[in-house]
Amino acid sequence: MFIGHWAPALVAAAHPKAPKLGTLFVAGQLVDFGFFTLMMLGVEKMRIDPSASVMNPMDLYHMPYTHSLLGNALWAVAFAAIIWAVTKNRTGAIIGGLVVLSHWFVDWLVHVPDLTLYGAPPKLGLGLWNHPEIAMPLELGITFAALIFYIVKTRARTSSARLALGLLALVLLTVQVVNWFGPPPGEPSAGAALFVLGTYTALCLLAAWVGSTRQHPQAALQG
Ligand SMILES: [Zn+2]
Known part of the structure; x- marks a missing residue:
């Protein structure tokens, strides 16, 4: 999944005690930030194999620290601890960790079996990347349903709220369509990893802007 990882972030952001939307966007992709960083360092590994799946030629054969359930859980605990340390907001920390x-x-739905529980087989993944007719509407569906949920549950607080939201929706759709129909990824390289990290960062900054233009109804009542 790509933009689908931001569906949980958008749903979570509707909670009045949730961390800021930009923080939650980082949370949704935290272990992919981790994966592409560790890949550059040669710690986690992938290779290009066009037969890996119908939709994704990346053979993600070694990612025990970021994409095992245990590894992912440790990243979640660490992230929650940072939020708690900075904000002392326990509910917000739990939401961020979740x-x-x-x-x-979310990855389990689409990945062919390359995910693990603790870094060793069995390898898990439902494999919807082999079924674009399901995976594509699913990813767009959950992301934009979550965006609508977030819009309904929050209120604009600045005049740029509409512009920010419209831009986020447009950029989410664009990066996903380019991801699906653009040129296939080349062999793994530091440059490719930095490009992906830069794209994630740009989306997180855009989400942070959107979050700064909106507030929860309770906050609106308090003025
Ligand atoms: Zn991932």
Whole structure:
């Protein structure tokens, strides 16, 4: 999954005590930030294999620290601890940690068996990447349903709220369509990893802007 990882972030952001939307966008992709960083360092590994799946030629054959359920859970605990240390908001910390943890389960839907429980076989994954007719509507569906949920549950607080939201929706759709129909990824390289990390970062910054233009109805009542 790509933009689908931000569906849990958008749903979580509707909670009045949730961390900021930009923080939750980082949470949704935290272990992919981790994977592409560790890949550059040669710690986790992938290779290009066009037969890996119908939709994704990346053979993700070694990612025990980021995409095992245990590894993902440790990233979630660490992220929650940071939020708690900075904000002393316990509910917000738990929400942030759960969004980090959602990554493994959302990935499980589409990945061919390359996910693990603790870094060793069995390898798990439902494999919807072999069924684009299901995977594509599913990813767009959960992401935009979550975006609508977030819009309904929050209120605009600045005049740029509509512009920010429209831009986020447009960029989410664009990066996903380019991901599906653009040129296939080349062999893994530091440059390719940095490009992916830069794209994630840009989306997180855009989400942070959207979050700054909106508030929860309770906050609106308090003025
Ligand atoms: Zn992932």
